Amino acid sequence: MSEQQTDFLLLCSDRPKASGPPMEFACGFVYVPPSLSRREVQRSGGNAAKRSALLPPVKALRPRPRTPPPPPPTQPADPKVKAPLSAKASSQKTSGQQERNQEVGSSKPVSLFFNHPELQRRPEADSPPAGSASPAAPSRKIALLPPFIKPDSYKQPEPPQTSSNQSLWYVNTKQGAALGSAPPLPPRPSFMPPSPEYMMVLSSPAAPPQTPPPPSSKPPPPADKGPLPGNPNIVLISLGKLLSEEREVPSPGNPIMCSECGSVLDSQAKNQVNVCYFCQREDLTRPPRGPVSVQKDDLFLLTPGDQPQSTADSLLLFCIDASGSMSITSTVSEPGQNIHRTRLEFVQEAVLQCVRELSDRRPEVRVGLITFNFQVTVYECSSFQLHHLSGAELNDQHFLMGAAAALPVPLPLSQTKDYLERHISGLSANGETALGPAALVAVSMASRLPGSKVIICTDGKANAKLGNLEDEDNDARALLSSTIFYQNLGEFAAAQGVTVSVLSIEGTDCRLDELGRLADRTGGKVVIASPNQLHSEFEEIIENRTVATHCAVTLLVPKSLRLKGEREVGHKGTREVGNVNTDTEVTMQFGAHEHTEVASPASGGHVAVQLQVRYRRNGRALLRVFTAEREVTDDSSAALSSLSLAIVQLNSLQASAALAVRGRFLDARKEGAEQQRLIERAMEQNQRAEDQQMYQDWVRTMEPINRNIHTLTRRSALLSYSEPLTDAGAALLITMKHSNRKSM
Numbered sequence: 095m096s097e098q099q100t101d102f103l104l105l106c107s108d109r110p111k112a113s114g115p116p117m118e119f120a121c122g123f124v125y126v127p128p129s130l131s132r133r134e135v136q137r138s139g140g141n142a143a144k145r146s147a148l149l150p151p152v153k154a155l156r157p158r159p160r161t162p163p164p165p166p167p168t169q170p171a172d173p174k175v176k177a178p179l180s181a182k183a184s185s186q187k188t189s190g191q192q193e194r195n196q197e198v199g200s201s202k203p204v205s206l207f208f209n210h211p212e213l214q215r216r217p218e219a220d221s222p223p224a225g226s227a228s229p230a231a232p233s234r235k236i237a238l239l240p241p242f243i244k245p246d247s248y249k250q251p252e253p254p255q256t257s258s259n260q261s262l263w264y265v266n267t268k269q270g271a272a273l274g275s276a277p278p279l280p281p282r283p284s285f286m287p288p289s290p291e292y293m294m295v296l297s298s299p300a301a302p303p304q305t306p307p308p309p310s311s312k313p314p315p316p317a318d319k320g321p322l323p324g325n326p327n328i329v330l331i332s333l334g335k336l337l338s339e340e341r342e343v344p345s346p347g348n349p350i351m352c353s354e355c356g357s358v359l360d361s362q363a364k365n366q367v368n369v370c371y372f373c374q375r376e377d378l379t380r381p382p383r384g385p386v387s388v389q390k391d392d393l394f395l396l397t398p399g400d401q402p403q404s405t406a407d408s409l410l411l412f413c414i415d416a417s418g419s420m421s422i423t424s425t426v427s428e429p430g431q432n433i434h435r436t437r438l439e440f441v442q443e444a445v446l447q448c449v450r451e452l453s454d455r456r457p458e459v460r461v462g463l464i465t466f467n468f469q470v471t472v473y474e475c476s477s478f479q480l481h482h483l484s485g486a487e488l489n490d491q492h493f494l495m496g497a498a499a500a501l502p503v504p505l506p507l508s509q510t511k512d513y514l515e516r517h518i519s520g521l522s523a524n525g526e527t528a529l530g531p532a533a534l535v536a537v538s539m540a541s542r543l544p545g546s547k548v549i550i551c552t553d554g555k556a557n558a559k560l561g562n563l564e565d566e567d568n569d570a571r572a573l574l575s576s577t578i579f580y581q582n583l584g585e586f587a588a589a590q591g592v593t594v595s596v597l598s599i600e601g602t603d604c605r606l607d608e609l610g611r612l613a614d615r616t617g618g619k620v621v622i623a624s625p626n627q628l629h630s631e632f633e634e635i636i637e638n639r640t641v642a643t644h645c646a647v648t649l650l651v652p653k654s655l656r657l658k659g660e661r662e663v664g665h666k667g668t669r670e671v672g673n674v675n676t677d678t679e680v681t682m683q684f685g686a687h688e689h690t691e692v693a694s695p696a697s698g699g700h701v702a703v704q705l706q707v708r709y710r711r712n713g714r715a716l717l718r719v720f721t722a723e724r725e726v727t728d729d730s731s732a733a734l735s736s737l738s739l740a741i742v743q744l745n746s747l748q749a750s751a752a753l754a755v756r757g758r759f760l761d762a763r764k765e766g767a768e769q770q771r772l773i774e775r776a777m778e779q780n781q782r783a784e785d786q787q788m789y790q791d792w793v794r795t796m797e798p799i800n801r802n803i804h805t806l807t808r809r810s811a812l813l814s815y816s817e818p819l820t821d822a823g824a825a826l827l828i829t830m831k832h833s834n835r836k837s838m
Contacts, residue, residue, distance in 0.1 A: 117331050118329070119330075120329075120330070123724060123727040123732060123736065125685075125727060126686045126694050127322070128730075324769040324772030327685045328741055329681065329703070330680075331682070331705065332679050333645060333647070336707065338676060349719065352373060355373040357372045357650050358704070373665070374653065394717040408547070408640070409462060409539070409546035410462070410547050410636065412445055414445065414465045414521070415467075415552035417525055417553075418525055420441070421523040422437055423435065423436050426440075428626065440625035443628075445518055445632065446515060449518070450511075451633070452507055452636070456507070459506065461475070463518065466527065466529060467524055467527065471483075473514070475504035475513060476502040476503070478513050489531075489559045491534060494538070498539045527555065528558035529558070529561060530556050530562070533583060541587070544591030544592070546593070547595070547618075548587075549632065551598075551599075552597075555603065555604055561580060580608055580609060583612060584611050585615060587612065591644055591672075591673060593618045593640055594616045596612060597623060597631055597632070599622075607818050607821075614755065615672065617673040619634075620825045620829065622821060640673050640674065640675055642674040642711045643673050644672070644708070644710040645708065645710075646668055646671065647671055648705070648706040648707075648708070649682050649703065650665065650705075651666075651684050654695045656684065657682065659682060659683060669682065681748055697726055697727050697729070698725075698726065699725075699726045700724065702721055702724075704720070705719070731779065734776045734779045742772065742773055743788070743792040744834070748831055750796065750799050751830035754803065757817060762803075767800070770793075773789060791838070792838070806823025808820055
């Protein structure tokens with residue numbers, strides 16, 4: 095690691111830490127597939143992080159047994175032919191070999207050649223001459239002993255040198271006690287052929303019996319060395335917890351940012367930084383051209399002139415359907431009785447209960463009321479007047495937005511409670527469903543106070559000209575126009591810091607696949623509730639307060655990595671979150687380049703990841719910056735051992751649902767299947783009991799996408815990109831897209 099990179103990592107560790115982890119990693123390392131990591135080692139020319147000498151080579155070749163050398167030539171009859179070495183020369187050579195062995199020491203490994211044919215039979219010269227009266231020579235057995243202890247009486251020409259390793263001859267006689275017993279044989283490698291017969295005569299002490307290891311109750315799982323499926327490189331950002339923290343005064347001055355990638359640099363390196371760490375073109379295995387320093391954890395005020403805004407200056411608007419279909423009677427079962435009421439009566443009761451509870455707990459909150467049927471009625475809570483919009487006015491977007499901007503902001507609930515209760519109780523159902531114009535007026539009114547909420551409650555399709563969803567089967571052009579209308583309205587609401595939630599009544603068809611775009615873009619909820627559960631759903635939406643607006647999350651990694659997702663390009667990715675509530679969690683993926691020539695980081699090195707969160711809170715624009723340093727590994731076992739299944743499962747849920755919401759069902763299944771294989775491999779290696787139940791719950795949650803997607807579409811004959819979702823399918827997939835660990 096270069097000196098500049100070391101300074102960078104020390105700077106990261108010296109920065110003050112937040113009360114909780116700003117970003118959590120699913121894996122304890124940055125995982126790079128072995129093939130990409132080794133490719134980087136080859137490209138770096140040895141400059142990459144070196145592999146430990148205790149580890150086996152990256153590509154271990156299986157050794158092969160040596161071929162036996164040719165037998166030594168026989169003694170030529172011609173005296174002109176050069177004879178073998180004399181005894182004196184052989185003795186000199188043997189003593190020289192002995193000196194060399196003593197200099198090197200006994201620790202130097204020496205190879206033994208067992209396949210010499212001359213060792214299998216004693217030379218004829220060693221036998222006594224015929225007719226001699228000498229006593230019977232003791233039977234000698236051929237063994238392998240060092241040459242320097244070979245008896246002088248046994249003269250044998252040395253075999254030809256066929257290798258740089260020394261060939262050793264051993265002899266075992268009855269005088270073995272004086273020479274020392276032969277050493278025990280080393281274990282024979284499995285890849286070598288069986289031992290020759292002449293090796294079996296060696297005497298060696300009997301090896302003590304090996305005691306078997308005690309049986310373990312749970313055998314250790316096998317080491318996993320293969321490349322991992324899916325992607326373990328996932329970052330989880332708990333925005334709700336992060337942005338609700340009360341921090342100290344923001345750092346003075348504007349952040350110093352890289353002009354190329356926008357990374358935030360350390361202020362002390364303002365006059366020294368030549369190349370940013372995240373966008374440098376050099377490989378991470380080589381030192382950068384300039385010092386590297388990045389903020390670890392800091393908060394910047396981007397607009398110093400903005401005045402703080404009180405959280406009480408937000409607006410809650412109920413946008414209630416009062417069309418003729420709301421007069422349909424619904425029957426619900428309660429303990430001991432069945433209740434028969436119209437849909438509108440159930441809604442009235444739920445809204446009245448919310449108003450009364452808010453008046454007791456939060457009397458400073460501003461609550462407004464809008465109803466829609468054949469006209470749009472705004473219950474103006476400042477002058478206590480009614481404003482009606484009808485006829486051709488409902489088809490003019492600019493007129494509706496201007497009319498909403500001219501209306502005064504409602505007074506606090508402590509002053510308007512009685513007025514609201516009276517008008518809510520007197521609602522009646524009749525006429526068409528001008529939902530599109532009512533939604534536009536509500537969002538326009540709420541946009542004057544960022545952080546406001548709009549709750550739309552309906553039981554049918556919008557059938558006014560603006561935002562018509564009833565004629566989709568007869569007029570494709572009208573449906574396309576309505577799709578664009580709700581999509582643009584959602585973008586406008588998110589840009590103004592308004593959260594829109596849509597609540598429909600069970601047993602109705604509201605085309606939530608189109609109307610749900612408002613909630614999907616603004617971070618609201620899409621709910622299908624039974625009539626007697628409306629109050630609890632209203633209450634949950636109200637209590638899930640907005641902690642920040644205009645939120646955008648940016649993740650930066652070095653150029654040796656890249657972001658993975660729908661809108662991410664290269665090593666930098668930005669996700670427009672919009673409004674953030676207390677439970678908002680976002681996951682993002684990154685990884686190595688797989689099909690390009692960009693070099694990947696080598697195993698054993700370190701990389702840094704920077705998170706930038708831009709948002710508005712209490713009327714001020716803020717920037718929060720974090721930097722974390724992670725170790726790179728290509729070891730699958732290490733990555734699996736440190737894997738957080740909860741984060742992987744949440745990311746798979748969010749990513750698959752995001753694809754399915756846009757009709758990309760096959761891609762959604764593929765995304766879920768890849769991460770499922772990763773989770774199963776982690777469970778197989780780690781063998782933790784608690785992971786099994788978590789896995790089963792996640793499989794059941796993913797069931798609609800993996801197996802039963804046809805039950806969530808209106809035309810289930812074939813899967814295509816044009817299939818619209820049913821109300822149940824839209825509500826489920828949008829909820830999955832914005833899920834968090836708590837909801838899972």
